[in-house]
Amino acid sequence: MPEHRAAALTAFTRLAAESFVSLALSDRQFRVAARFADQSHLGLRAGDALHLALAADHGVALMTLDHRLAEAGAALGIATRLL
Numbered sequence: 001m002p003e004h005r006a007a008a009l010t011a012f013t014r015l016a017a018e019s020f021v022s023l024a025l026s027d028r029q030f031r032v033a034a035r036f037a038d039q040s041h042l043g044l045r046a047g048d049a050l051h052l053a054l055a056a057d058h059g060v061a062l063m064t065l066d067h068r069l070a071e072a073g074a075a076l077g078i079a080t081r082l083l
Contacts, residue, residue: 029053042072052078 037049048069055062061079073080
């Protein structure tokens, strides 16, 4: 329903403005992500590899609902938290 969509978008926009921190991406992080994605046994998609590279570079844990992503992060030595 359109009214639910609008309310959800408003809530997300408010949450993002109040709670989220945006991190800039560098060329180096794209190169690291490419190396992660190139390890086929991890089963990482490009976007997931980029999220892991960004988390690793900034020394933060990546929160995820994706079991494969959490396992790949652990295999790469990157802190992940499965929610």
